[in-house]
Amino acid sequence: MAISAVARETVFALRRQIAKIEGTLPERLQAPAGAPLDADGGDADLTIVRRGLAAALPDAFLPIGLERLDAALSGGLPKAALSEIHGLETRDAGAVAGFALSLTSLILKRAQGLPVLWIGTTEIFREAGFPYARGLQACFGIEPEQLLFSEAPKLVDALWVAEEAARMTALAAVILEIRGNPQRLDLTATRRLHARAQSAGRPVFLLRQAAEPEPTAAPVRLIVASAPAVPRATVAGPLAGSIGRPAFTISIGKSRTALPGQFTLEWNPDERVFDERRGEERRTDRTKNPVPVVSLSGGRKDPAAASGAVLAFPALGSSGAISPTTGDQPPPGQRPAHLSPRRAG
Amino acid sequence: MISHRQGNAQRISALDERAEALHLKRDMGIADARAMHPSIDIVEADPEADRRLLEGLADWCDRYTPLVALDGADGLFLDVTGCTHLFGGERAMLDDILSRFFHQGFDVRAGLAPTPGAAWAAARFCGDRIVDGGEEEALLAPLPLAALRIAPETRASLESVGLRTAGAVMAAPRAPLARRFGATLLLRLDQALGRLDEAVSPRLPVAPLSVERHLAEPVTLTEDIERLVGLLATTLKGDLERRGEGARTLALLLFRVDGAVSRIALGTSRPMRDPRLIQKLFHERLAALEQDIDAGYGFDLVRLSVLAAAAFDMAQADLTGEVTDDGADIALFADRIRARLGEGAVLQPVTVESHLPERAVAIIPFSEAPRRTTPPKRPDRVQAPKTIFPPERPIRLFRAPEPIEVPATEMPEGPPLNFRWRRALYRVTRAEGPERIAAEWWREASSDAAASTRDYFRIEDADGRRYWLYRQGLYGNSQTAPRWFMHGVFA
Numbered sequence: 001m002a003i004s005a006v007a008r009e010t011v012f013a014l015r016r017q018i019a020k021i022e023g024t025l026p027e028r029l030q031a032p033a034g035a036p037l038d039a040d041g042g043d044a045d046l047t048i049v050r051r052g053l054a055a056a057l058p059d060a061f062l063p064i065g066l067e068r069l070d071a072a073l074s075g076g077l078p079k080a081a082l083s084e085i086h087g088l089e090t091r092d093a094g095a096v097a098g099f100a101l102s103l104t105s106l107i108l109k110r111a112q113g114l115p116v117l118w119i120g121t122t123e124i125f126r127e128a129g130f131p132y133a134r135g136l137q138a139c140f141g142i143e144p145e146q147l148l149f150s151e152a153p154k155l156v157d158a159l160w161v162a163e164e165a166a167r168m169t170a171l172a173a174v175i176l177e178i179r180g181n182p183q184r185l186d187l188t189a190t191r192r193l194h195a196r197a198q199s200a201g202r203p204v205f206l207l208r209q210a211a212e213p214e215p216t217a218a219p220v221r222l223i224v225a226s227a228p229a230v231p232r233a234t235v236a237g238p239l240a241g242s243i244g245r246p247a248f249t250i251s252i253g254k255s256r257t258a259l260p261g262q263f264t265l266e267w268n269p270d271e272r273v274f275d276e277r278r279g280e281e282r283r284t285d286r287t288k289n290p291v292p293v294v295s296l297s298g299g300r301k302d303p304a305a306a307s308g309a310v311l312a313f314p315a316l317g318s319s320g321a322i323s324p325t326t327g328d329q330p331p332p333g334q335r336p337a338h339l340s341p342r343r344a345g
Numbered sequence: 346m347i348s349h350r351q352g353n354a355q356r357i358s359a360l361d362e363r364a365e366a367l368h369l370k371r372d373m374g375i376a377d378a379r380a381m382h383p384s385i386d387i388v389e390a391d392p393e394a395d396r397r398l399l400e401g402l403a404d405w406c407d408r409y410t411p412l413v414a415l416d417g418a419d420g421l422f423l424d425v426t427g428c429t430h431l432f433g434g435e436r437a438m439l440d441d442i443l444s445r446f447f448h449q450g451f452d453v454r455a456g457l458a459p460t461p462g463a464a465w466a467a468a469r470f471c472g473d474r475i476v477d478g479g480e481e482e483a484l485l486a487p488l489p490l491a492a493l494r495i496a497p498e499t500r501a502s503l504e505s506v507g508l509r510t511a512g513a514v515m516a517a518p519r520a521p522l523a524r525r526f527g528a529t530l531l532l533r534l535d536q537a538l539g540r541l542d543e544a545v546s547p548r549l550p551v552a553p554l555s556v557e558r559h560l561a562e563p564v565t566l567t568e569d570i571e572r573l574v575g576l577l578a579t580t581l582k583g584d585l586e587r588r589g590e591g592a593r594t595l596a597l598l599l600f601r602v603d604g605a606v607s608r609i610a611l612g613t614s615r616p617m618r619d620p621r622l623i624q625k626l627f628h629e630r631l632a633a634l635e636q637d638i639d640a641g642y643g644f645d646l647v648r649l650s651v652l653a654a655a656a657f658d659m660a661q662a663d664l665t666g667e668v669t670d671d672g673a674d675i676a677l678f679a680d681r682i683r684a685r686l687g688e689g690a691v692l693q694p695v696t697v698e699s700h701l702p703e704r705a706v707a708i709i710p711f712s713e714a715p716r717r718t719t720p721p722k723r724p725d726r727v728q729a730p731k732t733i734f735p736p737e738r739p740i741r742l743f744r745a746p747e748p749i750e751v752p753a754t755e756m757p758e759g760p761p762l763n764f765r766w767r768r769a770l771y772r773v774t775r776a777e778g779p780e781r782i783a784a785e786w787w788r789e790a791s792s793d794a795a796a797s798t799r800d801y802f803r804i805e806d807a808d809g810r811r812y813w814l815y816r817q818g819l820y821g822n823s824q825t826a827p828r829w830f831m832h833g834v835f836a
Contacts, residue, residue, distance in 0.1 A: 091769075091810060091834075098740055098836025115675060129741030129834055133694035133706045138735055139836055148675075148711060149692040150682060157686050164682065170674040226836075228774070228809035243777050243805050246836035267836065 062106060062203070064265075065274045072252055072259040077103065077220060080201040082166075082194040084221040086253060090179065090210045093128030095226035097177070098139070099248050100205045102267045102274065104173045105140040107203065109272060114172035116142060117165050119150040121158050124179045128209060139246070139269045146172075155184050159193075166196035166204050177207040181214055191217035213253050221253035227264050227277070245269065247277060358390050392418065402451075403548055404606035407598065408646050409442065411555070412547040420468075422461055422545045435475050443473065449604045458484070461545055462537025466492035466511075481538050486512030493533050499526050552596065554588075555650035556580045563602050563643025567631050570599065570647065574627045577649040578620035591616025591657030597627060599638070600646035607638050611684050614676040614712055616657040622677060629684040679711045700782060702742060702832065736780060737803060739813045739833030746830035749814065757820040760802040764814070766831050771806045778802035782815075796825060803835065811835035 061076035070076050077083055087096035104116055118131055133144040150165075152158040155178065162176040176193075178185060190206070194217040197204040206218060213221060227247040231238035238244075246269075251262040264277035355375035364385065369378050378385060395418060403413045403421055409432070412424035425438065432438035439457055446453040456467025458476035463484055467474045470488050485492060488511050490500045503526060508514050514522065514534065523531050535541040556577045564570060574597060585591060593616055599607040611630050617623060631638070679691040691711040699705045750765040760776035779800035789797070799815040806812070812834055818827035 091767075094739075094741055094810060094812075094834030094836055101740065101836070126744065129739075129743045130708070131694075132702075132739055132742040132833060133696065134702070135738035135740040135742075135833070135835075138738055139740055144694045144696050144706070147694050148679075149694070149708065150690055151692065152686060152690065157690075161682055161686070161690070164678065168674060168678055170672075170678075226809040226811065228805060229811070241775055241777075243775055243803055243811060246811070247809065248836075249809075 062103065064103070064106070066263060066265060066276050068261065068276075069250065069263045069265070072257065072261045073220065073255050074257045077203070079107075079203055080198050081220070082190060082197050082204045082206055082216075082218040084206045084208060084216060084218040084254075086211055086213065086221060086223045087207070087209045088223065088225060090127050092225055093124075093209050095246075095248050096207050096209060096224045097128075097131070098226075098246055098267070099222075099224045099250070099265075100175055100207055101136060101140045101142065102272075103203075103205065104175070105142060105272050107173050108142065108146070111172045113146070114170065115146045115148050116173050116175065117148045117150060117171050118175045118177070119152070119158050119161050119165065120177040121155055121179065122151055122153045124177050124209060125151055127179060128177075139267075141269070141272055155182050159184060159189055162204065163192055163196060166193050166202070167200045169200050169202060171202060173202060174204045175207060176204065177209070178211070179209045181208075181211050185216075187215055187217060194218060218254075220255050223251045223253045225249045230266070230277070395419075400548070401605065404608070405600060405604045406442075407549075407606065408557075408600050408648075409438065411549070411551045412545060413549075414545045414547055416465070420465070422464075424545050424547070425457070439473065439475060445604075460537055460539045461543050462494060462533060463539070465494060466537065478539075482515065485537060486510065486515065490514065493530070493537065495530055495533055499530055502526065503530075550652070552650035552652050553654060554581060554584050555648055556584075557598075557646060557648035560645050560647070563645045564647075565640040565643045567635065567638075570644070571624060571628050571631060573647045574649060575620055575624040577647065578623040581623075581649060581651065582618050582620055585618040585651070585654065585657070588654070589657060590654040591618045592623070592651045592653070593617075593655045594651070594653035595623065595626075596650045596652050597630075598646075598648040598650065599644040600648070601640070602642045602645050605639075605641070607644075609634065609638075610652065611680075612688070613680050615673070616655040617680075618657060625677075626680055626684045629681050633685040683710070699785070701785060702738065702782070703746075704785075737777075737835070739835050742833040743831065746815070746832045749829045749831050751816075751829040758800070760804060761814070761829065764804075764829065766812075771804075771812075773804050774807055775805045776802050779816075801832070 060079060061070075061074075062079050063070050063076035064073070085096055085100050087093060108114070108116070131147070131149065133147055136142045136147065137144060148171075150158070150161045152161060158176065158178070162174060165171060165174045174197075193204055193206070206216075213223075225248070227249040229244045229247050231240060232242040232244040233239075245266050247264060247266045249262065249264050252260055266275045266277050268275055357369060357371055357373050357375065357378060360369055360371065367382050367385070369381070369385070375387060378387075399415060399418070399421070403415060406413045406421055406423055410423050410425045410428045414422040414424075416422050425435075429435045429438050432441055435457055439455055443453060443455055454468050454472045456464045456469075456471060456474050456476070458464035458467050458481065459478045460481060463476050463481040466485055466488055467476050470492050471484070474484075476484050490503055490509065490511060493511055493514070495503075503509075503514065508517060511534075514530070515538075519531060532541065536543040558573060558577060564573070581592070592613065594610065594612050596611075597609040599609070601607070609627070609630055611626055613626070682690045688710050692708045693711045695707045695709055697705055697707050747766065751761040751763075752765075753762050754760065755762060758779070760778060761773055763770060763772045765771070779802055782799045782801060784797035784799075796818045798819060799817050801813060801815045804812045804814050813832050814829060815832055816827045816829050818825060820827055
């Protein structure tokens with residue numbers, strides 16, 4: 001059954017060549033059980049490289065600092081690559097931006113003082129808000145002097161700026177924020193970004209708000225949503241009702257190792273590291289929404305399926321002040337003119 | 346024929362030779378003119394368009410001298426002091442101006458004199474005449490009073506006492522003239538005769554440095570223009586080096602054969618003199634403007650001007666001849682982006698001392714120069730104590746706070762139970778606050794302090810998203826009900 005050693009050697013050599021041509025990153029297998037995975041990625045001895053590829057440089061990956069997540073990503077996020085960070089809806093923009101910025105903050109720990117460029121279209125900055133330097137400084141330790149923004153009215157211009165920026169080694173990271181699934185940002189455009197990021201050795205984070213997954217050249221796609229924060233920790237225990245450190249729910253949409261997974265991370269702004277969420281009981285699964293998405297139709301045929309994503313309004317609970325019927329009524333000023341009381345005279 | 350409205354009647358304001366041949370005159374009523382010749386073509390006067398045309402011509406005249414001024418609605422002053430030798434003398438220059446204007450289809454009268462007043466008179470009353478120094482009096486003496494640029498009323502009263510030519514006024518005693526007709530008459534006379542200086546204020550600021558190239562064969566291709574920019578920038582480099590400066594603002598002027606002038610300006614983040622970089626920046630700018638620049642029959646004069654310069658520090662290279670400066674990369678990158686996408690394409694935040702969240706960070710165009718936005722702290726002044734826990738601030742802030750509907754709050758002063766933002770309903774699970782931020786009374790004195798006070802809340806909704814809301818106004822304190830706004834989102 002066993003193929004001869006010579007044949008296997010040939011196959012490995014060919015694979016190596018293919019990997020070299022494609023410029024793919026070497027992949028790692030999970031470290032054997034019992035051997036602790038070094039969170040800093042500095043220990044190359046533990047790395048077992050799949051399919052006989054050359055051992056990865058210890059610096060090629062940015063360890064997120066969460067054992068399970070790093071293992072699923074085969075060592076962390078590739079440093080010199082395009083990485084996609086998705087948000088399912090535009091209102092997740094805070095979580096998506098927060099996760100990308102915490103990754104940037106991890107990078108800035110190593111590359112002190114280099115600026116970060118955040119490129120966005122006018123649309124996304126209007127819809128999701130403009131980055132606020134005071135908050136970034138407090139939460140991620142990114143100084144206002146390190147921040148550069150580029151706002152382009154058109155996507156073409158934003159992509160051009162991103163391509164120019166991706167080849168610069170003087171930037172610590174480039175963040176490109178796009179809304180939806182535009183035609184322009186196809187496989188070719190992302191491949192160009194990825195190639196430039198690879199040659200410059202700098203990460204490019206592609207933030208996509210309210211976007212569907214589609215084929216791109218990015219080796220990693222993470223889908224980020226916000227998770228409920230744990231209460232603030234005080235000397236006397238957790239402070240009830242308070243909102244503590246920011247937390248994110250990460251699911252891996254695409255990676256080299258193709259290991260799926262969902263993780264809840266908590267960002268520690270003081271230490272500037274990620275912690276895994278310990279209080280598992282607080283985790284809520286957004287897919288298991290108890291509210292029916294569409295009310296059942298009575299006696300008639302089902303209506304045509306709504307186009308696009310259908311949002312579920314959560315149950316209103318005890319607050320009887322807003323019943324669905326009154327909530328749907330337009331305010332008096334927006335009623336049709338013929339229904340409004342006519343003024344005498 | 347061009348008509349304009351004067352008083353209550355349409356009158357002829359300008360007319361061409363063929364209309365003149367029909368014995369029509371200026372200021373004649375349109376009704377009379379139509380009665381004489383029913384087939385005349387009448388166009389309504391458009392002073393705005395005339396003004397634009399004159400400014401276009403003034404731009405084009407920039408090729409002769411940087412000091413070009415508008416004179417009323419139909420004239421241009423060109424201060425050609427020190428420029429005539431570039432065109433082969435005064436006569437050659439005047440002929441060049443006249444022939445180029447003629448080929449563009451303009452009927453131009455020009456005069457050249459040592460004083461603006463004399464040149465004005467020579468252009469309008471003699472035509473194509475060059476007046477040498479000292480000849481002003483001989484030029485003006487036989488001319489009518491209108492040549493002195495005086496108000497029509499003064500002219501009429503001078504004529505009523507029998508002074509009908511400029512020579513007669515010059516011969517009259519000065520003191521009675523001044524007493525009876527005002528100082529303006531003598532001022533104009535002295536200015537025309539060169540006894541008093543008259544300043545011609547140029548339309549555009551004069552560039553401290555500019556280099557230009559006249560082309561025998563007009564160029565149309567963008568690549569050719571870029572190459573010419575490179576050549577001009579090489580010439581400019583020497584001048585800048587002698588002055589120890591680098592360019593901060595550059596302007597490229599393209600003079601088209603038929604008189605249109607394109608002006609392309611760009612700014613740099615740090616002083617610059619390397620011709621290669623200047624060419625690169627103009628490459629981006631020209632690529633962005635490709636649609637707007639109409640080469641037409643080609644450009645026959647290309648000029649590169651330094652509008653603003655700043656001291657340029659030389660950088661010492663190391664022994665391998667390499668200068669490693671990341672800042673230079675960033676500056677050049679920002680310049681290229683801005684050259685193509687405009688001044689606001691690369692922005693940087695600057696913290697400002699203000700407690701209002703939207704004023705605490707100013708977003709300004711990227712620049713290398715450090716800006717001091719807050720006054721330096723004086724050590725003897727009492728500093729506000731620094732809080733150990735800085736207030737929580739969102740990571741994204743909406744440009745304008747978005748109004749939200751809040752149907753109910755648990756307590757009047759408390760956080761909302763649920764709210765409607767962008768037509769979606771959000772249920773509040775946890776809230777922190779309020780953090781009260783009052784308006785800056787020293788800026789807006791008129792507004793009601795209680796009505797503009799904001800109470801900020803950190804809100805977490807059922808899905809774990811965190812928002813920053815505020816209520817503007819206080820319950821029961823003012824006439825208007827408090828309103829709620831969404832101001833930012835947290836990570």
